[in-house]
Amino acid sequence: MTEQKIHFDDGAAYERVMGVWSRLAGATFLDWLAPARDLSWVDVGCGNGAFTELIVERCGPVRVHGIDPSEAQLVFARQRNTSGVVDFQTGDALALPFTDSSLDAAIMALVIFFVPEPAKGVAEMVRVVKPGGLVAAYAWDIPGAGLPYELIVTELRALGVTVPMPPSPSASLLPNLRQLWTGAGVDAVELLEITVQRTFADFEDFWDTTQLAFSKTFATMVPHDVDLVKAKARTGLPPDDDGRITYSARANAIKGRVR
Numbered sequence: 299m300t301e302q303k304i305h306f307d308d309g310a311a312y313e314r315v316m317g318v319w320s321r322l323a324g325a326t327f328l329d330w331l332a333p334a335r336d337l338s339w340v341d342v343g344c345g346n347g348a349f350t351e352l353i354v355e356r357c358g359p360v361r362v363h364g365i366d367p368s369e370a371q372l373v374f375a376r377q378r379n380t381s382g383v384v385d386f387q388t389g390d391a392l393a394l395p396f397t398d399s400s401l402d403a404a405i406m407a408l409v410i411f412f413v414p415e416p417a418k419g420v421a422e423m424v425r426v427v428k429p430g431g432l433v434a435a436y437a438w439d440i441p442g443a444g445l446p447y448e449l450i451v452t453e454l455r456a457l458g459v460t461v462p463m464p465p466s467p468s469a470s471l472l473p474n475l476r477q478l479w480t481g482a483g484v485d486a487v488e489l490l491e492i493t494v495q496r497t498f499a500d501f502e503d504f505w506d507t508t509q510l511a512f513s514k515t516f517a518t519m520v521p522h523d524v525d526l527v528k529a530k531a532r533t534g535l536p537p538d539d540d541g542r543i544t545y546s547a548r549a550n551a552i553k554g555r556v557r
Contacts (some may be wrong), residue, residue, distance in 0.1 A: 312371065315481040315511045317348035319446045320408055322494040322502060323549045324349045326357050327407070327436045328488055332552055336360045336431075337402035342391050342423060343409030347375030347384075350426050351406070363396070365389035391419045391483075395428040403427065406435035408549075410478075416469040420482045427556045433484055436492060436551035437470035445550030446496070450508055453530045454515065457523055484554035492551055498543040501532055 335358035341350045344364030353362050364379075364386040366372055371434050372386045375529045379386075389395050391406070404423035406413075413419035438445045440463065445451060449460050468474055472489050477488045498504040505528055509516065516524050535543050 309508050313348065313374070314507055316408070316445060316446070317346060318496060319494070319547060320348040321352055322496060322545070323436055323492050324352045324407055324493045325356070326350060326494065327490075327549075328492070329436075330411050330551065331432065331434055333357050333403060333432060335439035338400075339363065339405060340365060340394065340401055340423075340426065341389050342398065342404060342419070343412065344372075344373045344386065344407075347379050349405070350375065350384060350386075351379055354379065354384060360384075361384055363387070363401075364393070365394060370544075390495045392422060394422045394426050398425055399428045400433065401426050401428065403432040403434070406437070407434075408437055409466040409474070410435050410437045411440060411466050412424045412467045413469070414465045416466050416478055417481060420478045420484075424482045424484060424556050429556050431556050432553065433479070433482075433556060434551070434553035435475070435518070436549045437475075437492075439548050439550050440464070440467035441468050442471070442548065444550075446545065446547040447508055447511055448547070449531055449534050449545075450457075450512060450527065453527045454512070457526070457528075459515060459519060459523075461512075470550055472550050472552075475550060477487050478552050479552055484556050487552065487554040487557050490551040490553075493546060494547045494549070495544050498540045501535060501537060501543055504535065504543045504545065505531070508544065 302425050315414040339357055339359050340363045344350045344366045350364045362384045369388050375386050404427050410416055454461050537543055
């Protein structure tokens with residue numbers, strides 16, 4: 299089977315698949331950070347702007363720079379963020395387009411495991427943040443089965459299907475996050491586990507979102523096997539009295555201050 303790489307270009311589809319999850323976890327994350335107002339931020343790997351929007355809504359920033367390699371995602375992000383304090387540009391987490399010590403806060407939201415060289419990515423955040431500034435991230439606990447739709451991943455693997463994973467999944471583990479931050483010269487490091495729940499109107503609502511998340515994988519499978527995954531998922535997700543489906547995911551978070 300041809301190896302599949304995870305790549306996001308459809309901002310609207312990403313919003314339904316992951317943007318909702320991003321904001322659920324991001325709200326808890328920002329409450330924990332408790333940042334001052336009037337800061338200049340960079341949202342590294344901002345995607346379609348779901349978390350960027352949270353920064354604007356909850357943190358009163360003076361400026362937010364959204365950086366992402368996908369111009370298609372950024373088109374969606376520009377349409378949703380019209381506050382006037384945000385700018386979006388294509389860029390690389392390993393080479394941020396900012397001068398040294400020029401920003402107050404650097405954030406990666408659900409991104410660290412996509413960075414092929416996580417230590418270099420963290421070092422770049424540290425480089426562009428002023429001494430005493432904030433460097434933080436949260437990421438799904440992939441090795442600990444914390445992904446949204448983990449049930450689908452499990453059922454696919456039971457059928458022998460290779461599920462695409464990001465290049466650095468172990469970077470999301472709490473001990474590894476701590477090592478990345480302290481290794482980059484970050485002080486006052488703190489860690490947090492974040493568990494969130496998302497409720498779907500019914501199983502078909504959940505499954506429609508699942509099909510968006512796993513469309514490339516399902517396209518490689520025979521219809522019978524896709525139907526089998528759906529049946530297994532239905533059995534594993536009993537609805538409440540109103541027919542709704544509630545699903546949980548878990549992320550690991552880290553924050554610290556630049557020396």
